[in-house]
Amino acid sequence: MRFDTAYFDAGIRRIGTECEKWDGMIAETGDETMIPMWVADMDFPSPPAIRDALADVLERGTWGYTVSGDADRQALCDYWARRHSVTIERESVLLSPCVVTGLKLALRAVTKPGDGVLINPPVYGPFFMSIRSNGRKVVESPLVCGEDGRYTMDLADMEGKLASGEAKAVMLCSPHNPCGRAWSEEELTAVVALCRRYGAPIVCDEIHADFVYAPNTHHSILTIPGAREIAVMLCAASKTFNVAGLEQSAIVCCNEAVRKAIAEDMAASGVKAGNAFALAATRAAYTGCDAWLDGLMDYLAGSRDMVAAFVAERMPRVRLTPLEATYLMWLDCSALGFTQDELLARIRAAHVKVNDGLFFGEQGRGFIRLNIGCPRSQILEALERLATVLG
Ligand SMILES: Cc1ncc(COP(=O)(O)O)c(C=O)c1O
Numbered sequence: 001m002r003f004d005t006a007y008f009d010a011g012i013r014r015i016g017t018e019c020e021k022w023d024g025m026i027a028e029t030g031d032e033t034m035i036p037m038w039v040a041d042m043d044f045p046s047p048p049a050i051r052d053a054l055a056d057v058l059e060r061g062t063w064g065y066t067v068s069g070d071a072d073r074q075a076l077c078d079y080w081a082r083r084h085s086v087t088i089e090r091e092s093v094l095l096s097p098c099v100v101t102g103l104k105l106a107l108r109a110v111t112k113p114g115d116g117v118l119i120n121p122p123v124y125g126p127f128f129m130s131i132r133s134n135g136r137k138v139v140e141s142p143l144v145c146g147e148d149g150r151y152t153m154d155l156a157d158m159e160g161k162l163a164s165g166e167a168k169a170v171m172l173c174s175p176h177n178p179c180g181r182a183w184s185e186e187e188l189t190a191v192v193a194l195c196r197r198y199g200a201p202i203v204c205d206e207i208h209a210d211f212v213y214a215p216n217t218h219h220s221i222l223t224i225p226g227a228r229e230i231a232v233m234l235c236a237a238s239k240t241f242n243v244a245g246l247e248q249s250a251i252v253c254c255n256e257a258v259r260k261a262i263a264e265d266m267a268a269s270g271v272k273a274g275n276a277f278a279l280a281a282t283r284a285a286y287t288g289c290d291a292w293l294d295g296l297m298d299y300l301a302g303s304r305d306m307v308a309a310f311v312a313e314r315m316p317r318v319r320l321t322p323l324e325a326t327y328l329m330w331l332d333c334s335a336l337g338f339t340q341d342e343l344l345a346r347i348r349a350a351h352v353k354v355n356d357g358l359f360f361g362e363q364g365r366g367f368i369r370l371n372i373g374c375p376r377s378q379i380l381e382a383l384e385r386l387a388t389v390l391g
Contacts, residue, residue, distance in 0.1 A: 001048060003295025011375035012045045025353050034351045035382045040328060042373030046242045049288035053280040068095055068274035072283060076250055079286035084209060086220045094251040094263060095273035099207045099234045102251045104130045105271065106232040109261040110201035111136055111169045118167035120153055121361030124177045128361065139167040142363050143179055149321045149332065151179040155190055162198040169201045174221065175208040175325030178360050178369045182216040182325040192227045202231040210240040210293060212325040213301050228254040237285035240293060248278035300327050303372045303379055314387040327373040333390060334366030346389040352382045
């Protein structure tokens with residue numbers, strides 16, 4: 001099978017599949033004409049190898065208690081070595097249900113209640129929630145937006161917050177959702193140096209690792225010298241291969257004491273991963289889907305360029321953040337002068353659903369996030385509608 005433009009252009013009909021993106025939106029708004037460009041999954045079929053693996057499990061006709069084994073962890077290690085040049089030992093991998101579960105478990109293992117945890121907003125909303133719901137404090141070190149719309153970390157500000165003890169740990173989103181940055185080796189090296197200087201552990205969410213566009217590359221925190229002892233890395237096949245509904249992810253932790261603490265917390269709270277379908281699908285994702293992913297990345301890169309051209313021509317007052325990674329575009333609509341409520345109401349009236357910039361923190365005021373993980377015909381229809389209210 002060829003995973004070319006025609007394949008991704010065809011997409012897949014998802015209405016009636018109990019999916020949050022379409023069915024959840026229709027249930028919430030009652031608007032069947034609305035185009036969903038929000039929650040971060042894609043309107044493409046998952047790779048055929050995953051379908052086949054799931055069909056094999058279905059064929060078993062019995063789904064009793066299941067064991068996960070070395071093959072599950074090895075598939076992950078081989079994938080990260082092949083795609084991202086990272087060496088991961090099988091022993092360092094713990095399977096967990098969702099990445100957000102892993103974020104919370106990692107936080108609980110490396111900090112104490114009341115500790116400050118530094119994040120770089122605007123950033124994925126559950127970063128705030130994960131910290132607060134575990135009795136830790138959010139310490140914000142906002143990203144700085146340059147003239148060209150590209151975001152960078154404010155290392156001096158981060159250092160101040162670590163040096164004063166206000167922040168005891170750092171939670172990174174790498175690549176960054178929603179700012180689309182693929183952090184460079186230099187940037188990550190600087191963060192690791194700061195964290196080592198002030199004894200702060202790093203929790204690093206790398207769920208978007210596979211969505212980095214050339215010429216950028218993904219630099220896992222685990223490849224940065226000095227990071228392995230202090231970092232916990234979270235990853236999954238879920239976002240890349242559109243199997244988030246199966247709920248399987250991994251916690252990669254080379255520090256044995258921290259890994260043991262996480263495993264004990266999982267056992268104490270009954271957090272368990274590895275249902276039969278999720279295990280089979282994830283193994284297939286990591287072993288037999290590279291061609292599908294390469295085709296997807298070509299398609300997404302073309303879509304990203306198409307959106308940039310459209311916005312420049314038809315919505316000149318909207319500033320698009322350069323997209324180095326992820327299929328989530330970050331649009332600065334502040335020059336239009338609307339309040340956030342007006343902005344969202346106008347977009348709703350145009351029958352498009354996007355993510356509210358404020359989901360990512362106060363720094364997202366005036367912004368929206370647009371998910372381009374869908375056929376180009378759908379993106380173009382959504383853009384035409386947006387142009388009527390943001391043009
Ligand atoms: C940065 C980031 N982390 C985690 C998640 C969610 O992962 P999960 O569904 O496995 O909790 C998302 C989903 O959009 C995300 O963007």
